[in-house]
Amino acid sequence: MTQTLRILHLEDDPMDAELVLMALAAEGINCEVQVVSKREEFGTALLRDGIDLILADFALPAFDGMSALSMVRERRPDLPFVFVSGKLGEEAAIESLKSGATDYVLKSRLSRLGPAVQRALSEAKERVKQKQTEKELERAYVEIEKRAEDYRSLFNSIRDVIVVTDDNRNILHVNQPALQEVFGYQIEEVVEESVGILYAEDEEFRQTGTEIVGMLDSDKGKLLELHFRRKNGEIFIGELYVMKRLDRFGAATGNVSIVRDINERKKAEADLRESELRRYQMQLELHYAAEIQARLLPRSYPQIVNFDIAAKCLPAKQVGGDFYDWQGVSPTVIDLTLGDVMGKGMAAAMLMATVRAALHAVTLNNSPAKALHLAQRALFADLENSESFVTLFHGQLDAAKRTLTFVDCGHGYVFLRRANGSVESLSPRGLPLGVQGEEVYHEGTIRFERGDVLVLYSDGVIDANPQLALTNQILSEQMTGLETAMDMVNALINLTGHPDPQPDDITVLVARYTG
Numbered sequence: 001m002t003q004t005l006r007i008l009h010l011e012d013d014p015m016d017a018e019l020v021l022m023a024l025a026a027e028g029i030n031c032e033v034q035v036v037s038k039r040e041e042f043g044t045a046l047l048r049d050g051i052d053l054i055l056a057d058f059a060l061p062a063f064d065g066m067s068a069l070s071m072v073r074e075r076r077p078d079l080p081f082v083f084v085s086g087k088l089g090e091e092a093a094i095e096s097l098k099s100g101a102t103d104y105v106l107k108s109r110l111s112r113l114g115p116a117v118q119r120a121l122s123e124a125k126e127r128v129k130q131k132q133t134e135k136e137l138e139r140a141y142v143e144i145e146k147r148a149e150d151y152r153s154l155f156n157s158i159r160d161v162i163v164v165t166d167d168n169r170n171i172l173h174v175n176q177p178a179l180q181e182v183f184g185y186q187i188e189e190v191v192e193e194s195v196g197i198l199y200a201e202d203e204e205f206r207q208t209g210t211e212i213v214g215m216l217d218s219d220k221g222k223l224l225e226l227h228f229r230r231k232n233g234e235i236f237i238g239e240l241y242v243m244k245r246l247d248r249f250g251a252a253t254g255n256v257s258i259v260r261d262i263n264e265r266k267k268a269e270a271d272l273r274e275s276e277l278r279r280y281q282m283q284l285e286l287h288y289a290a291e292i293q294a295r296l297l298p299r300s301y302p303q304i305v306n307f308d309i310a311a312k313c314l315p316a317k318q319v320g321g322d323f324y325d326w327q328g329v330s331p332t333v334i335d336l337t338l339g340d341v342m343g344k345g346m347a348a349a350m351l352m353a354t355v356r357a358a359l360h361a362v363t364l365n366n367s368p369a370k371a372l373h374l375a376q377r378a379l380f381a382d383l384e385n386s387e388s389f390v391t392l393f394h395g396q397l398d399a400a401k402r403t404l405t406f407v408d409c410g411h412g413y414v415f416l417r418r419a420n421g422s423v424e425s426l427s428p429r430g431l432p433l434g435v436q437g438e439e440v441y442h443e444g445t446i447r448f449e450r451g452d453v454l455v456l457y458s459d460g461v462i463d464a465n466p467q468l469a470l471t472n473q474i475l476s477e478q479m480t481g482l483e484t485a486m487d488m489v490n491a492l493i494n495l496t497g498h499p500d501p502q503p504d505d506i507t508v509l510v511a512r513y514t515g
Helices: 014-026 039-047 065-075 090-098 107-148 151-157 176-182 202-213 263-296 346-363 368-385 472-477 485-494
Strands: 005-010 031-036 053-056 081-085 103-106 161-165 171-174 222-229 235-246 252-261 307-314 322-330 333-341 390-398 403-409 414-417 423-425 444-447 453-457 506-513
Touching: 005 014, 005 039, 014 031, 014 107, 031 039, 039 065, 053 065, 053 107, 065 081, 065 090, 081 107, 090 103, 103 107, 151 176, 161 176, 202 222, 202 235, 235 263, 307 322, 307 333, 307 485, 322 346, 322 506, 333 346, 333 453, 333 506, 346 368, 346 390, 368 390, 368 403, 414 472, 423 472, 453 472, 453 485, 485 506
Parallel strands: 005 031, 005 053, 053 081, 081 103
Antiparallel strands: 161 171, 161 252, 222 235, 235 252, 307 506, 322 333, 333 390, 390 403, 403 444, 414 423, 414 453, 453 506
16 A cells, blocks of 8 residues: 555554554555544544544453444444454454444454455445445436426526516516515516516616617627616616527527626625735735844844854744844853744744743843743743743853853754764753743753854754655755855755745754854
């Protein structure tokens, strides 16, 4: 199988779950398996789209397979369901199949699992095909029935008012339901009357007559927008399509007019124009928001002895949740930060501004670990209420000592490229901001030698080009031979391929020791 099969597995024994996965792999079944063991977990997973197959143990401590089967058949009646159980008596097996299970496999005979899964999927596809065929047959039957209706049934089913008149513009036929709905008349009130009874303005009635007489091509119609009057005196805007009425020899014997009430359409068009205006205003506000956010990022690169520092941020939308920052502590000490707020767009941008402001308040006079602890305490309530979190790398660069003291709050997208091309990961790592209220952050320290490069980036670099198995080593190789930090930043961003649309914010920060 080339397509990845998405399986929900109800199982409380991790070893059994692993054996099932191995059995599927042995059959060449490419799959992603989500293992759950409780009713709540199972119900939640079942609500998600994309599940192709259910595997379930028959008996679990707090749940049972038959209850799971009942939930599946109630919510997803066509989803294949296979029991994979250690013990399953004949009665239970028959009952499970009667209740809608596709198949059952004993854990002692997992060699049957692959064929059972293949058969279950095949049967599910056949059911889908059968339902599609039934729908197509049903549509064909409806079409046949529709075509079998006589002229009057068809005529009266049309919602627009169809008025058939003679050469003197007197009404011969009109479809009753639409006439009643649009004009409020009964057929007997208008038949043999002049069609002018439906017009609101005599001048438009006369003008329409002139237009009709002027139709030289009897097979062509004319579309007009006019004012009509209902029986109760209410005037409305209508769309009139009028054409010549032809007999079986092609001779004109009157007119056929189709009247449609377009009052609602006119209102909808006005509403659309207003909506477009609001959309334009929103786009303008987003544009201003993007300008403001861009100004929140550093507007110049830091001038610090023996270090070349550059960064760039490309939001996935007009505004985003990634950011980089630096603050000068002294002529030889600078704080460097790269953060990634969960999500993208306006919500992430608002949180980004909040996080950046909190960091500015605590980083200048505190060590990295102390600063992040204070920021976590200040931001935790807001992040928890917004159900969000922030991954963050924050370090203090001491140019005189050639050291970087840092804290990694669950970010991880960072490495040190030595001058000889070797790559070193940085540790330790802690939890992101907003995950745990009283997290204690631990510091790490690195020392720079001539030509060493610190590289920070966001997960948008990876997400933008998933075809490439990007690693720190591959990213490091892209910087070979480059002389400036900005050249390195551009090289890493170019590696993403600049996808459109961009799936996530892309941010890169590079600090190169030149001493």
